[in-house]
Amino acid sequence: MSTAKKKLAEQRKKIPIVKGYLIENPSSEKGWRLFRFWCPHCRYYHQHGFPPAEEYNSRSKYEEHRAAHCTNMDSPFRDTGYFLRPFTAKELQET
Numbered sequence: 001m002s003t004a005k006k007k008l009a010e011q012r013k014k015i016p017i018v019k020g021y022l023i024e025n026p027s028s029e030k031g032w033r034l035f036r037f038w039c040p041h042c043r044y045y046h047q048h049g050f051p052p053a054e055e056y057n058s059r060s061k062y063e064e065h066r067a068a069h070c071t072n073m074d075s076p077f078r079d080t081g082y083f084l085r086p087f088t089a090k091e092l093q094e095t
């Protein structure tokens, strides 16, 4: 692995991954969905646009990085943003 790649991998490790679920978004013409998760820092749901299944599956999972929508100024997400990882309702219940 090149030094640049290693550095990037190290940076990624410091970025949290948030678990959420997907909602269909009928108003999106390109099949984009909505990703929603409960933010423990703000204590309410954050929502982000999320690519359609085919597009998501062909991408690196590290591409779904988003800037945090935190309104809590003390939230650590504000510094790093986070990676979105969708889970099914069943999977969320089990974790």
Ligand SMILES: [Zn+2]
Binding pocket: 039, 040, 041, 042, 043, 046, 068, 069, 070, 071, 072, 075, 077
């Ligand atoms: Zn938040």
